[in-house]
Amino acid sequence: xxxxxxxxxxxxxxxxxxxxxxxxxxxxxxxxxxxxxxxxxxxxxxxxxxxxxxxxxxxxxxxxxxxxxxxxxxxxxxxxxxxxxxxxxxxxxxxxxxxxxxxxxxxxxxxxxxxxxxxxxxxxxxxxxxxxxxxxxxxxxxxxxxxxxxxxxxxxxxxxxxxxxxxxxxxxxxxxxxxxxxxxxxxxxxxxxxxxxxxxxxxxxxxxxxxxxxxxxxxxxxxxxxxxxxxxxxxxxxxxxxxxxxxxxxxxxxxx
Ligand SMILES: Cc1cc2nc3c(=O)[nH]c(=O)nc-3n(C[C@H](O)[C@H](O)[C@H](O)COP(=O)(O)OP(=O)(O)OC[C@H]3O[C@@H](n4cnc5c(N)ncnc54)[C@H](O)[C@@H]3O)c2cc1C
Numbered sequence: 001x002x003x004x005x006x007x008x009x010x011x012x013x014x015x016x017x018x019x020x021x022x023x024x025x026x027x028x029x030x031x032x033x034x035x036x037x038x039x040x041x042x043x044x045x046x047x048x049x050x051x052x053x054x055x056x057x058x059x060x061x062x063x064x065x066x067x068x069x070x071x072x073x074x075x076x077x078x079x080x081x082x083x084x085x086x087x088x089x090x091x092x093x094x095x096x097x098x099x100x101x102x103x104x105x106x107x108x109x110x111x112x113x114x115x116x117x118x119x120x121x122x123x124x125x126x127x128x129x130x131x132x133x134x135x136x137x138x139x140x141x142x143x144x145x146x147x148x149x150x151x152x153x154x155x156x157x158x159x160x161x162x163x164x165x166x167x168x169x170x171x172x173x174x175x176x177x178x179x180x181x182x183x184x185x186x187x188x189x190x191x192x193x194x195x196x197x198x199x200x201x202x203x204x205x206x207x208x209x210x211x212x213x214x215x216x217x218x219x220x221x222x223x224x225x226x227x228x229x230x231x232x233x234x235x236x237x238x239x240x241x242x243x244x245x246x247x248x249x250x251x252x253x254x255x256x
Pocket of ligand 1: 016029031032033034035045046047048049050051052053054055098101253254255256
């Protein structure tokens with residue numbers, strides 16, 4: 001989380017910054033991170049822990065008893081361009097894991113489509129813990145016609161979907177058991193998510209969208225592991241000749 005001066009700098013959807021950490025052992029490096037969310041006073045990014053700067057920062061946080069630490073940084077940017085998707089009849093967002101952070105501001109800033117769907121594939125419960133606030137904003141926006149979360153590893157975890165839907169919702173409510181009570185509260189407050197307990201057949205999902213007779217114009221927008229984006233890209237290109245729709249494919253990725 002970075003402090004932000006509201007009047008001077010407005011994050012844009014799809015924007016990312018290069019971060020320099022002003023420590024003697026890191027200051028010469030800069031790394032790109034996507035602005036996943038912001039409020040009047042803060043910018044929020046989420047980082048997957050790898051072996052370099054992200055591991056150093058994780059260790060610095062874990063060394064503190066309250067599991068928080070403050071460190072001076074320089075931010076360069078912002079970079080990136082905004083995807084304008086208003087002219088598509090259907091937009092299908094497909095995120096894998098942390099890739100949701102690159103799509104969330106794009107979803108929040110594109111609200112004109114007749115149909116827009118989000119497919120989010122996560123391996124375990126943890127992303128629901130750190131992304132619940134942003135997920136609620138997306139859901140509350142009310143412009144997504146469908147939100148499907150595919151939870152690919154249920155091993156050893158307690159997550160249940162009640163048999164009957166709540167009276168005021170036509171879809172399932174997710175009750176998750178997360179590590180913290182805060183998470184429990186937040187996840188169970190998010191309703192109208194379709195929750196699935198298997199790995200999705202993305203090729204089939206893409207193909208089903210593209211062969212609809214009234215498909216019109218479709219945009220597929222992905223961000224996730226390379227293999228996931230590769231699969232979606234191949235699925236789109238395989239169906240191009242069978243589809244009456246005008247189809248565009250957009251891909252964000254976190255490799256550099
Ligand atoms: C546009 C964009 C947005 C991104 N947004 C996010 C985000 O929101 N969240 C997130 O978790 N990740 C994001 N990433 C990826 C993120 O920048 C990397 O995960 C991060 O830089 C990893 O840092 P690390 O040193 O811990 O990684 P490691 O890959 O473990 O690095 C190990 C070592 O290799 C060096 N190294 C790594 N990459 C390079 C390189 N390209 N050139 C030279 N040396 C290198 C490092 O300095 C380090 O010494 C984004 C990437 C891009 C391109």
